[in-house]
Amino acid sequence: MKRSNLKIKLSALAIASVVSISTSFSAFAEQTLFTNVNVFNGTENKLYNNLNVLVEDKLIKSISSAKPATEDDATVIDGAGKTLMPGLIDGHVHIMINSNYDDIIPYEDPYDLGIKSAIVAKDFLMDGFTSIRDMGGPAFAVARQIKNGTIIGPRIYPSGSFISQTSGHGDFRGRFDLGWSVRGQQDLGVWEKLGFGSIADGVPEVLEQTRINLRHGATQIKIMAGGGGSSKYDPIDTTQYSVEETCAIVEAAKDWGTYVAAHIFTDRAINRALDCGVKTMEHGFFASFETYQRLAKEGGFVVPQMWGLSPELMNNPLMPKDKLPLIAQLAEMYKDVGRTMLDAGVKVSFMSDWVGEIENSNRSRRYEIYWRTVMFGGGKNNYDGNFEVLKQLTSIAGEMLALSGPRNPAPGPIGVIEVGATADILLVDGNPLEDIHVINGGYKEWYSQPAPSENPIETIQLIMKEGKVYKNTL
Numbered sequence: 335m336k337r338s339n340l341k342i343k344l345s346a347l348a349i350a351s352v353v354s355i356s357t358s359f360s361a362f363a364e365q366t367l368f369t370n371v372n373v374f375n376g377t378e379n380k381l382y383n384n385l386n387v388l389v390e391d392k393l394i395k396s397i398s399s400a401k402p403a404t405e406d407d408a409t410v411i412d413g414a415g416k417t418l419m420p421g422l423i424d425g426h427v428h429i430m431i432n433s434n435y436d437d438i439i440p441y442e443d444p445y446d447l448g449i450k451s452a453i454v455a456k457d458f459l460m461d462g463f464t465s466i467r468d469m470g471g472p473a474f475a476v477a478r479q480i481k482n483g484t485i486i487g488p489r490i491y492p493s494g495s496f497i498s499q500t501s502g503h504g505d506f507r508g509r510f511d512l513g514w515s516v517r518g519q520q521d522l523g524v525w526e527k528l529g530f531g532s533i534a535d536g537v538p539e540v541l542e543q544t545r546i547n548l549r550h551g552a553t554q555i556k557i558m559a560g561g562g563g564s565s566k567y568d569p570i571d572t573t574q575y576s577v578e579e580t581c582a583i584v585e586a587a588k589d590w591g592t593y594v595a596a597h598i599f600t601d602r603a604i605n606r607a608l609d610c611g612v613k614t615m616e617h618g619f620f621a622s623f624e625t626y627q628r629l630a631k632e633g634g635f636v637v638p639q640m641w642g643l644s645p646e647l648m649n650n651p652l653m654p655k656d657k658l659p660l661i662a663q664l665a666e667m668y669k670d671v672g673r674t675m676l677d678a679g680v681k682v683s684f685m686s687d688w689v690g691e692i693e694n695s696n697r698s699r700r701y702e703i704y705w706r707t708v709m710f711g712g713g714k715n716n717y718d719g720n721f722e723v724l725k726q727l728t729s730i731a732g733e734m735l736a737l738s739g740p741r742n743p744a745p746g747p748i749g750v751i752e753v754g755a756t757a758d759i760l761l762v763d764g765n766p767l768e769d770i771h772v773i774n775g776g777y778k779e780w781y782s783q784p785a786p787s788e789n790p791i792e793t794i795q796l797i798m799k800e801g802k803v804y805k806n807t808l
Contacts, residue, residue, distance in 0.1 A: 364390060364391060364405065364407070364408075365388065365389065365390050365395075365404050365405050365407075365408035365409070366388075366389040366408065366409045366410075366411065366757075366798070366801065366803070367386060367387070367388050367389070367401075367402070367404050367408055367409070367410045367411070368386065368387040368388075368389075368411050368413050368418055368759070368761070369386050369401060369410060369411070369412050369413060370384060370386075370412055370413045370414060370415060371384075371385055371386070371387060371413035371415070371416060371417070371418035371761070372384070372385070372413075372415060372416070372417050372418065372765070373385050373387065373397065373417075373418050373419070373751050374417055374418070374419040374420075374724070374751070374765075374766065374767065375419075375420075375729075375750060375751045375752060376419070376420045376724070376725065376728035376729035376732070376749050376750040376751060377725065377729045377750060379718060379721040379767060380767070381417065381765060381767065384399065385397055385398065385399060385418075386398050386399070386400070386401050386402060387418055387751065387759070388402050388404065389757040389759070389798070389801050390801075391801055392745045392746070392756060392757055392800040392801045393745060393746050393754060393755065393756060393757055393801070394746075394751065394752065394753055394754065394755045394756075394757050394759075395753065396753060397751065397752070397753060411761075411796070411806075411808065412808075413761055413808075414808070416761045416762060416763055416795065416808075417760075417761070417762040417763075417764065417765055417766065417772075418751065418759060418760070418761055418762075419724075419728070419751065419759070419760050419762060419766065420464075420728040420729070420732070420748070420749050420750055420751055420755075420758060420759070420760070421462060421463065421464025421465065421488075421728075421748070421749075421758030421759060421760055421797070421798070421799060422461075422462045422463045422464065422684075422727045422728065422760070422773070423463065423464070423465045423466070423467075423683075423684065423727060423728060423731035423732060423735065423748065423749055424458070424463050424465075424466045424467070424488075424684060424685060424686050424688065424699070424731075425466075425467050425614075425637045425683035425684055425685045425731045425734060425735070426467060426469045426616055426637050426639065426683075426685030426686070426687055427458075427466045427467065427468055427469065427685075427686060427687070427688035427689070428468065428469060428470050428471050428530075428687070428688060428689040429451050429454050429455065429458075429466065429468050429471065429473050429476060429490070429688065430447050430448070430451050430468075430471035430472055430473050430476070430529075430530070431447075431470075431471055431530065431689045431690065432447060432450040432451060432453075432454050432690070432691075432692055432695075433446075433447070433450070433690065433691060434652060434690050434691050435690070438524075438528070439524045439525070444472070444528060444529075447528070448475060448476065450692065451473070451476045452476065452479075452485045452487070453692060454487075454688070454692060454695075455476055455480060455485060455486065455487025455488065455490075456485070456486055456487055457692070457696050457786065457787065458487060458488045458688075459486055459487050459488050459797065459799070459804055460790060460791075460797070460804075460805060461696070461699065461700070461786075461791060461794070462760050462773060462791070462794045462797055463488045464488050464489060464748075464758035464797070464798075464799045465488050465489045465490075465491070465731075465732075465735060465744070465748055465749075465758065466488045466489070466490055466491070466688075467490075467491040467493070467553075467554070467734075467735060468490055468491065468492045468493055469493050469496070469556050469595065469597075469616060470493060470495065470496035470504075470530060470531065470556055471492075471494075471495070471529065471530050472494070472495070472528065472529030472530070473490055473492040473493075473494075474492050474494070474550050474551050476490065477490035477492050477551070477743075478551075481743065486804060488799070489743055489744060489748075489758075489799070489800075490743075491553040491554065491735055491738060491742075491743070492550075492551060492552055492553060493547065493552050493553070493554055493555060493556040493595070494529070494546075494547035494550050494551075494552040494555075494556075495526070495529050495530055495531050495532040495543075495547060496530070496531045496532070496556040496557065496558055496597070497531075497532055497534055497540060497543050497544065497547075497555065497556065497557045497558065497583065498531055498532070498533055498534070498557070498558040498574070499533070499534070499535055499558070499574050499575055499579070500533055500535050501567050501568055502533070502558045502568055502574045502575075503558035503560065503561060503562040503568050503574065503597055504525075504530075504531035504532070504533065504558045505531075505533055505567060505568070531558075532546075532547075535579075536579065537578055537579055537582045540575075540579050540582055540583050541582050541583070541586050544582075544583050544586040544587065545586060548586075548587075548590050548592075552592075552741070553592060553735075553738040553741040553742065553743065554587070554592050554593055554594070554595055554614075554737070554738050554741070555583060555586075555587045555592070555593070555594045555595070556594075556595050556596075556597070556616075557575060557580070557583055557594060557595070557596050557597070557612075558574055558575075558596075558597045559573070559574050559575055559580065559596035559597060559598045559603050559606070559607050559612070560572060560573055560574055560596075560597060560598040560599050560600060560603040561574070561599070562597060562599075562617075570599055570600075570620075571599075571600060572603075573600070573602050573603040573606060574603070577606060577609060577610065580594075580606065580607060580609075580610040580612065581609075581610040581611070583610075584610045584611045584612060588611075590740075590741065591738075591739035591740045591741060592737070592738045592739055592740075592741045593612075593613040593614070593737045593738065594610075594611070594612045594613060594614075595612070595613065595614040595615075595616055595637070596612045596614070596615060596616060597616045597617060598615050598616060598617065598618055599617055599618060599619070599620040599621070600620055600621060601621050601622050601624075601625045604618060604621055604625050604629065605625060605628070608628060608629065608632055608634065612634070613633070613634050613635065613737055614634060614635045614636075614637055614683070614734060614737075615629065615634065615635070615636045615637065616637045616685070617637070617638055617639065617642070617687075618636045618637070618638055619636075619638045619640075619642065619643065619668055619671045620664075620668065620671075623674050623677065623678050626674065626675050626678035626679075626680045627678045627679065627680070629678075629680045630678055630679040630680040630681070634680070634681075635680070635681045635682070635683050635730070635734045636675055636680050636681070636682055636683075637682070637683045637684075637685045637734070638671075638672075638675075638682070638685065639685050639686060639687035639702065640672060640702065640705050640706050640709045640710075641686075641687075641698055641701060641702050641705055641780065642687075643664065643665045643668055643669065643671065643709065644665070644701075644705050644780075645665065646701060646705070646779065646780040646781070647661055647665075648661065648662065649780065649781050649782075650780075650781065651781070652690075669709075670713065671709070672706070672709035672710040673709075673710065673712070673713035673714075673715070673717060675710075676710060676713075676715070676717055676722065677713075677714075677715065681730050681733070681734070682710070682722075682726050682730065683726055683730050683731040683734045684702075684703075684706070684723070684726040684727045684730075684731055685702075686698060686699040686702045692787075693785050693786060693787060694780075694781065696786040696787070697777075697780055697781065697783045697786060698780055700774045700775050700777050700783065700786065700791075701774075701777055701778075701779065701780040701783070703723065703727070703770060703773065703774040704770060704771065704774055704777060704778050706719070706722075706723045706726065707719035707720055707722075707723050707770050710722040710723060710726075718767075719770075720766065720767055720768070720769075720770045721767055723770060724766055724767065724770075727749075727773075728749040728750065729749045729750050730749070731749055732747060732748040732749020732750060733749070735748065735749075736748075744756050745800065756800060757798055757799075757800060757801040758798065758799050758800065759796070759797075759798040760773075760794055760796065760797055760798075761794075761795050761796035761808065762793055762794055762795065763792075763793045763795055764793050772793040772794075773791065773793070773794060774791070775789065775791040775793075792807070795807045795808050796808060
C-alpha cells in the first residue's frame with residue numbers, strides 16, 4: 335500500500351483502550367512533507383510563514399519556501415496555514431506517583447501504579463508533550479514500553495528513585511519507623527520499596543545509590559538538597575546533604591556522562607549545590623537575584639512550578655488549612671520571582687510537577703502553561719510572557735535535557751524546528767505567540783476545569799513524535 339493512501343484518524347474507540355492506541359493512532363512513513371505551514375522554531379519570537387518542512391525517518395530533513403522533491407510514497411500533509419512548532423517538553427514530572435500520596439501506601443501496589451502510568455503517558459502525548467523528564471519514581475518500565483511501541487506516550491528521561499538523606503525531603507517513613515537509634519535503619523519504608531526514593535547517608539551510600547539508578551537506566555540523577563512542603567520532617571528552609579556527599583554524587587554522574595538535578599529552594603542550598611556542579615535547580619523560587627546570576631554564569635537551569643505561587647493553590651482540596659496563611663504570604667513575597675529570574679539571565683525550563691490524582695494533575699499542567707505567562711510577563715523589561723513560556727516549553731527545556739549526553743534517548747536535538755532536529759512536531763490552529771491558550775485548551779483555572787480526558791485540546795490538530803503521527807484531526 336502506498337504511504338500516501340494511509341489515513342490517520344483519531345477515534346474515540348482508540349482513546350478508550352490503552353492497549354489499542356499503540357497500534358490505532360499512528361502511521362509511519364519514511365518521508366512526511368508538511369506544506370503551507372507557519373513555523374515557530376522554538377527560539378525566535380516570530381513565525382516564518384508559508385514554509386515546507388520535510389521529515390525523513392525520525393528527523394527533520396529540510397525547511398524551505400520551495401516545495402522539495404520527495405519520494406513517490408511520501409505522505410503529504412497540507413498545513414493550510416496552521417502553526418508548525420516543536421513538540422512540548424515537561425522538565426519535571428512524576429508519572430508513577432499517579433494517586434494522592436495518602437492513598438498509595440494503604441491502597442496500591444506497583445502494578446496499580448504501572449497500569450495507570452500508561453494512561454498518564456497517553457494524556458501527556460495527547461496534550462502535545464513529546465518529551466518529559468521524570469524526576470522521581472520507577473519510570474523505567476513505562477519508558478521502555480513507550481520506546482518499543484507497546485504503549486504510546488512521550489519520550490521519557492527517567493531519574494529513578496530520588497536520593498535523600500535521613501530526615502530529608504525523600505524520607506517518608508513514619509516518625510517511629512526510624513525510632514531513636516541508627517540501629518535498625520536498614521528496614522525500608524514502603525516509599526523506598528516502591529522505588530520512589532532512596533535514603534542514603536555518607537559518601538559510600540550515596541555513591542552506591544547513584545550507581546544503582548544509573549544501572550537501571552537513569553538519564554540523570556535527582557537528589558533532595560533542601561526541604562519541602564509535601565514531606566513531614568524537613569522544614570523548607572533546611573539545607574540537605576553535605577558538600578562531600580553532594581560532590582560525590584555529581585562526580586559519579588559525570589563518570590556516566592550525565593548530570594545531577596536537585597530539589598531545592600534557598601540561596602544557601604543552591605550555592606552549595608553549585609559549588610559541586612549540580613546543573614538544574616528544581617523549584618528554586620525562594621532565591622535571590624544574585625544566586626540566579628551565579629546560576630546563569632555557571633550554565634545551570636532553574637526549573638520552577640509556578641502554580642506553587644498561584645492563588646489557585648489556595649483551592650487545592652488537599653492543602654492543609656493551617657498552611658494557607660503561609661502560602662498567601664509567600665505568594666505575595668515572591669510574586670515577581672519569574673521576572674527576577676529573567677532579569678538575572680538564568681535559563682528557565684517548564685515544569686508542571688505532575689504528581690497525584692490523574693485528572694487534577696492534568697488540570698494543573700494545563701493551568702501551569704497559562705499561569706507562567708503571568709509570572710514571566712511584563713515587569714520593568716516588559717517581557718513577552720507567551721514567548722518566554724513557549725521557549726521554556728521547547729528550546730530551553732530541550733537544551734536542558736541534552737545535558738544527559740550519551741544517556742539522551744532522542745535521535746537528534748529536541749525542542750526546536752531546524753534541520754537535523756528530532757521530528758517532534760505539532761500543528762496548531764492559531765498562533766501561540768499571540769494566544770497561549772491554543773496549546774492549553776483555553777483554561778485560566780485549575781480545579782474548576784472540566785475533566786481533561788473528556789476535553790481534548792482541539793486546537794492541537796496534529797501530533798508527531800520521531801516522525802510518527804499520533805493525532806491528526808485536520
